[in-house]
Amino acid sequence: MRKLEPLTSFFAVSVILLGIGIYGLTTKRNALRILFSIELIYNAANLNIIAFARLRDPPIVAGQVLVLFTIALAAMEASVGLAIIMLVSRLNVDIDLRKLTRLKG
Amino acid sequence: MLDPVSQIIQVVTSTYFLEIVLFPGLTSIAILGAFFTWFERKLTARVQLRIGPLYSSPVGGILQGFADIIKLLFKELIIPEGADRFFFIMSPVTALIIGAALLGLIPFAPGIQIANVEVGLPAFLAIVTLSPTLVLLAGWSANSKFPFIGGLRALFQQTAYEIPLWLSALGVVMITGTLSLTGIVQYQQNNGWLIIPQGLGAVLFIVTSTAEMERLPFDLPEAESEIMMGWQAEYPGPLFMLVQGPAFIKLYAFAALFSTLYLGGYLGPAIIPPIVWFFAKTIVIIVAIMLFRSTFPRVRLDQLLRQGWTTLLTLSIVNIVIAYFIVVGVPAI
Amino acid sequence: MTDLTFLALATVTVASAILALEARDLVYGAAALGITFLGMAGLFFLLDASYVATFQIAVYIGAVVVLILFTVMLVGPQMGEPPMELKRLSLLTALLVSLLLGTAGSLTSATAFPGPDDCGFGCDLIGLSKTLINQYGVPLEFLSLVLAAAVIGALTLAKADRKG
Numbered sequence: 001m002r003k004l005e006p007l008t009s010f011f012a013v014s015v016i017l018l019g020i021g022i023y024g025l026t027t028k029r030n031a032l033r034i035l036f037s038i039e040l041i042y043n044a045a046n047l048n049i050i051a052f053a054r055l056r057d058p059p060i061v062a063g064q065v066l067v068l069f070t071i072a073l074a075a076m077e078a079s080v081g082l083a084i085i086m087l088v089s090r091l092n093v094d095i096d097l098r099k100l101t102r103l104k105g
Numbered sequence: 106m107l108d109p110v111s112q113i114i115q116v117v118t119s120t121y122f123l124e125i126v127l128f129p130g131l132t133s134i135a136i137l138g139a140f141f142t143w144f145e146r147k148l149t150a151r152v153q154l155r156i157g158p159l160y161s162s163p164v165g166g167i168l169q170g171f172a173d174i175i176k177l178l179f180k181e182l183i184i185p186e187g188a189d190r191f192f193f194i195m196s197p198v199t200a201l202i203i204g205a206a207l208l209g210l211i212p213f214a215p216g217i218q219i220a221n222v223e224v225g226l227p228a229f230l231a232i233v234t235l236s237p238t239l240v241l242l243a244g245w246s247a248n249s250k251f252p253f254i255g256g257l258r259a260l261f262q263q264t265a266y267e268i269p270l271w272l273s274a275l276g277v278v279m280i281t282g283t284l285s286l287t288g289i290v291q292y293q294q295n296n297g298w299l300i301i302p303q304g305l306g307a308v309l310f311i312v313t314s315t316a317e318m319e320r321l322p323f324d325l326p327e328a329e330s331e332i333m334m335g336w337q338a339e340y341p342g343p344l345f346m347l348v349q350g351p352a353f354i355k356l357y358a359f360a361a362l363f364s365t366l367y368l369g370g371y372l373g374p375a376i377i378p379p380i381v382w383f384f385a386k387t388i389v390i391i392v393a394i395m396l397f398r399s400t401f402p403r404v405r406l407d408q409l410l411r412q413g414w415t416t417l418l419t420l421s422i423v424n425i426v427i428a429y430f431i432v433v434g435v436p437a438i
Numbered sequence: 439m440t441d442l443t444f445l446a447l448a449t450v451t452v453a454s455a456i457l458a459l460e461a462r463d464l465v466y467g468a469a470a471l472g473i474t475f476l477g478m479a480g481l482f483f484l485l486d487a488s489y490v491a492t493f494q495i496a497v498y499i500g501a502v503v504v505l506i507l508f509t510v511m512l513v514g515p516q517m518g519e520p521p522m523e524l525k526r527l528s529l530l531t532a533l534l535v536s537l538l539l540g541t542a543g544s545l546t547s548a549t550a551f552p553g554p555d556d557c558g559f560g561c562d563l564i565g566l567s568k569t570l571i572n573q574y575g576v577p578l579e580f581l582s583l584v585l586a587a588a589v590i591g592a593l594t595l596a597k598a599d600r601k602g
Contacts, residue, residue: 023528
């Protein structure tokens with residue numbers, strides 16, 4: 001069998017992606033960039049779950065099941081979020097999130 | 106760590122590498138792609154009582170595909186001003202890579218398969234879902250109205266037909282109980298070709314894959330007479346070849362997948378080697394799909410989308426119910 | 439020396455993630471995000487989660503990237519970067535969070551998770567499907583309801599736009 005990477009390597013990649021995601025989430029003003037960051041955070045979490053479930057002793061399959069659910073939910077949330085962004089951009093031209101502070105109008 | 110030079114030599118001379126580069130990999134895909142170009146034009150011509158390509162070689166114009174490639178290579182490369190160069194060039198190249206990746210998953214003969222993944226069928230279909238993205242990018246990057254509308258239409262069409270494609274292949278999975286393509290072929294070795302219990306599924310698969318490949322009668326996004334070649338309109342000489350190539354490679358890949366799923370792949374009496382059986386079945390399917398092109402009129406886009414989302418989806422679910430009863434047995438109601 | 443495949447995949451993933459956020463044009467950002475997802479699928483394949491990897495390719499790259507590209511093309515280019523102080527603070531926040539989590543992770547993961555090379559039941563495809571249907575059947579049904587709700591919600595949003 002192939003020798004697997006230690007857990008620290010996968011965990012490091014996951015944490016780096018999480019850091020990039022948080023940086024994007026707090027820094028960017030464009031709503032679409034924030035959506036990118038949210039997707040990156042989702043992916044980091046998924047990688048983490050699968051790495052921990054696989055490199056456990058003994059490996060369990062529940063990690064993969066959980067990730068199947070989270071991938072579906074993340075895709076669904078992204079589509080609804082994109083629909084909202086598209087609508088907002090039609091009502092007022094700017095999608096700068098610091099100006100979108102009201103719920104109506 | 107090994108000496109890099111000896112490691113490289115070890116990789117290059119291994120059979121795996123030869124499999125990828127020569128057969129059934131890149132070189133054979135390129136040659137067969139050019140061959141299928143000629144084959145389609147000749148077949149369509151003969152069906153429509155024309156002659157078709159004739160002058161490229163002594164044997165009925167069989168080298169027409171290669172002649173086209175040489176001609177297109179000498180044409181001038183004009184990229185429209187304001188077009189996004191990166192995506193304009195990268196989209197057809199990536200589509201070629203995807204086509205080659207599709208063919209890497211299919212078992213050509215008992216030993217010859219580039220990637221024997223245990224999730225072969227979902228991997229094939231998942232790579233197919235990458236093509237709407239590329240068509241959208243290609244249509245958008247030309248910075249012109251006709252290509253963008255064509256790209257959007259192609260996106261709608263290919264996305265609409267992905268679900269019936271997955272669902273009609275699902276019937277096969279339910280009966281064989283395995284997701285890997287070698288496993289499906291081995292099931293058919295023991296239990297007969299799957300086209301008999303899954304006749305409806307086979308018909309659905311051929312129809313949805315023709316729609317997914319954007320061939321006639323479903324080729325509105327690239328229709329010459331209506332939208333000026335759609336998303337391919339702005340592609341000059343050599344890039345046009347890069348755009349037409351993936352169409353034929355996808356045809357080859359889908360026909361190969363159909364023959365693997367429903368016609369038993371490389372199975373057949375041992376008089377003829379398995380690889381010949383595989384190609385015979387694939388060419389039969391390719392001829393069938395090409396005959397669709399020469400005989401059916403074009404379907405309008407809204408009819409297409411409506412049929413895709415309603416009729417084909419319903420029939421795929423009916424197919425799944427039929428597969429359920431085949432697996433479980435009718436008294437299980 | 440660590441595994442070359444893992445190193446290559448990890449580098450591609452992280453590099454395209456940074457590119458996705460920092461690219462000037464949003465379409466390039468969306469394409470870079472697609473490459474990030476592809477790298478993630480490769481990492482899943484390395485972890486013997488082959489079905490999850492194909493699911494990731496089909497759902498994320500096949501659907502989410504298409505949706506994002508669609509929205510980017512219809513919304514149009516939007517600019518805007520915050521002033522420098524805010525950026526420095528956010529970078530510091532991200533670094534701090536990553537450092538915290540990294541320390542916690544490496545403290546726990548060194549010995550508690552040795553990682554057997556041979557996976558057995560934990561990566562078996564049939565085991566996965568049996569667990570999914572038997573143990574997690576009810577959440578699966580709820581997931582389909584949630585997806586249906588999302589579709590209805592998105593359709594309502596589209597209709598509301600057309601009326602008003």
